[in-house]
Amino acid sequence: MNEPLLRELVPGVIGVLVRRGADFASAEDAVQEALVRALHVWPEDPPRDPKAWLVTAAWRRFVDATRSESARRDRELAVELEPGAGPVAGADDSLWLYFHCAHPALSPASAAALTLRAVAGLTTRQVAAAYLVPEATMAQRISRAKRTVAGRSLDEPGDLATVLRVLYLVFNEGYGGEVDLAAEAIRLTRQLAAAVDDPEVAGLLALMLLHHARRASRRGPDGRIVPLAEQDRSTWDTALVAEGVAILQAALARDRLGEYQAQAAIAALHCDAASAEETDWPQVVEWYDELLALTDSPVVRLNRAVAVGEASGPDAGLAALAQVDASLPRHAAAHAYLLERSGDLAAAADRYAEAARLAPSTAERDHLTRQAARVRQSLRG
Structure with a gap:
């Protein structure tokens, strides 16, 4: 069947x-x-x-x-x-x-x-x-x-x-x-992209493909979350990456930028980097600026603050994060990460623990709890 x-x-x-x-x-x-x-x-x-x-x-x-x-x-x-007649097409x-x-x-x-x-x-x-x-x-x-x-x-x-x-x-x-x-969702979006000539439909399809290409590396054998910086990039699906980038480039060439195209551009920059250290963070920040202009989303502001921390240093990231509503989900996790990058390990450990208590899923809670334990261990060592 x-x-x-x-x-x-x-x-x-x-x-x-x-x-x-x-x-x-x-x-x-x-x-x-x-x-x-x-x-x-x-x-x-x-x-x-x-x-x-x-x-x-x-x-x-x-x-x-x-x-x-x-x-x-x-x-x-x-x-x-x-x-003997068939249905009307x-x-x-x-x-x-x-x-x-x-x-x-x-x-x-x-x-x-x-x-x-x-x-x-x-x-x-x-x-x-x-x-x-x-x-x-x-x-x-x-x-x-x-x-x-x-x-x-x-x-x-x-x-x-x-x-x-x-x-x-x-x-x-x-x-x-x-x-x-x-x-x-990818199958359905492919259908929609074949029927609707719109760059945002193509942008959404590209975004899905680029994220899906990294799926195999997002969890360890024990089911634990693996952060982007620690993922084994050799497991990424290069064919899906190439397809997503090609679809995105064709959409961007039409000069009708939308939020899904901007998100896909950020995903493409991550996929293009051979390692986390080689990520073009200044360009990632630029695309977050474009996305923020399109959506004025608090979540985008939060993600942009982390990107600023990577591009311009943790202090700049913390300054950008200070402009984001602290009640936003995952704000504590972003704050903990930037604090750790800045060298304030005691405060980072506390924020990781708080982020774990606020985590929306068991897997995320366990990951943040391990982060808090890791930072506290480094303080003792």
Whole structure:
């Protein structure tokens, strides 16, 4: 059974049912039921036209679920398939679903879950496993999202910026269970980049590829976090780096800079350096300045302060960090790092310990706790 093929077909099949008159939620449910049947039938009796098979099966499921006999007859008469005919081609089905799932009435988390279900073709169980939540919880989240968009006009879709934000959110969730969300986000963004000629879409794809290229080096064999400066760069995926850089260069050449292109440029500079010491930190700071002008984000200010510390020395970094809200997540960790670089080890150890208490994940807490212990050990030695 070719599950990747099934996922690729899902948006088009949903699009066919919607054009025939099915509402989005009912169409999506019918397609999911058709997919389950395909998993049982296709291994023994593979169809000649998988998409046509799914359209027929899903439409039958939708019709069977329609309570009103008159409504059922009206729909069937309007869109009945001729014998042997395939579905109407819909090249924009995936694109339409991206924007529909990124509806402004949905929260980013709900939009991301709905995108994985409707556009990526994952089952509710797979989405739940990827987010490490019970299937019942994810089912409720997706059901609420479908109810929200079901009654909304289709001329109120999310804009491109919202779609990109949803894909960015999916990518940053990383991976869990049997579904690799980072890889799934890259696959979806490739689809979007093929359909939409926009440098920011290309910038997001480049950013994902450049970050994904370093994935194998981010954790040690014991699962511990490995900071960028300590990563084994020989494990980085050079093919993904080359692809990401080429996509980024083409996007930047169009002179329509956006935040994802700027983030990708920073990632490219890290990937281009043979070692942490060889990183072009002054240029990294310049790109953070560009990104700050585009977003005015506190998180960008925080990351820029660390980059300033690398480019101009820890005292300059501490001065830049002093302008950032101290309540920001990971502020204590950045402060501890710059304090250690400046030679104030006692204060650095205290800040590492505080950062560990505030860490958003167990892995990050353990890493910062080890940093605090390491600095305290150097004080005693």
